[in-house]
Amino acid sequence: MSSLSGRVAVITGASSGIGLACATLLAREGAAVVLGARRSERLQEAVRAIEAGGGRALAITMDVSRSEDVERLVADTLSGFGRLDVMICNAGFGYYGTLEDTSPDVMQRMMDVNYMGTFLAARAALPVFRRQQSGHLIFVSSIVGRRGIPFMGGYSATKAAQSALAESLRAEFFGTNIHASCVFPVSTVSEFRDAMVRDYGHHVTGLGPKQPVEVVAAAIVECLRRPRAEVYPHRKSRLLTIVNSLAPAFTDKVVRKYGRRRDTAVESAARP
Secondary structure, three states: OOOOOOOEEEEEOOOOHHHHHHHHHHHHOOOEEEEEEOOHHHHHHHHHHHHHOOOEEEEEEOOOOOHHHHHHHHHHHHHHHOOOOEEEEOOOOOOOOOOOOOOHHHHHHHHHHHHHHHHHHHHHHHHHHHHHOOEEEEEEOOHHHOOOOOOOHHHHHHHHHHHHHHHHHHHHOOOOOEEEEEEOOOEEOOOHHHHHHHHHOOOEEEOOOEEOHHHHHHHHHHHHHOOOOEEOOOHHHHHHHHHHHHOHHHHHHHHHHOOEEEOHHHHHHHOO
16 A cells, blocks of 8 residues: 555544544545544534545544444445455543543443454444455554553553553454554643543643654654564654563552653643
8 A cells, every 4th residue: 555545544533633643644645534533513524624635534523432323434445435444543642640540431432342342443444444455444552552651640551551452453453454453642732631621621741752643643644655563653652662561560659750741730720
């Protein structure tokens, strides 16, 4: 898939952040893009911008945690463009807090969106890939899926589950033209943290590295051109996974020292 022109890519969580950046870049590369998310107005705005630039795009309002919505996403893609070449499983959200602070409802919702949303999207795309004998699954995980950090145990677990699923699928389709890749970005400048403030009143800051969503999107497009098992858009972050394998106790100290923090002043101001 060195040339993306004429290919068809579906992106979940495409109304903002990494998902929107992927849709925009892929459209510029000549791919037809299908944007799936819950916010209809944001999706329509994105489609208008892509089409104004000469690209082809389709917006589908859906919830990745609903199997029927995900099946409709794939069905509408086939109806609109006749094929499906790429499924980018990007939808997700996070929660910051101790395990005791993390309610079962919040944990279940994270599993439903972050992991089950990935599972359902891959499950819906694979029959099409098998018929075509080609296709590429992209799971947008997080560096915390490779090395958990303090106070984000639930989120880290859902991201690790994405990674394990990708590994299993890679082995299953080894030697074929069906690929599964897992992407491990660091924190991005996006709505991810804003959503935590909006939904839970948690304003989180951190000393770790950050990167623009456009950098992550560019790394994903490069992976589509030249498939790889794992993608680290912030290349130095891969060292964390290596050090963790060799010295996990030492890495515990590092991630505790340079991990994320709650800004309690902002949280207090955000409360009604």
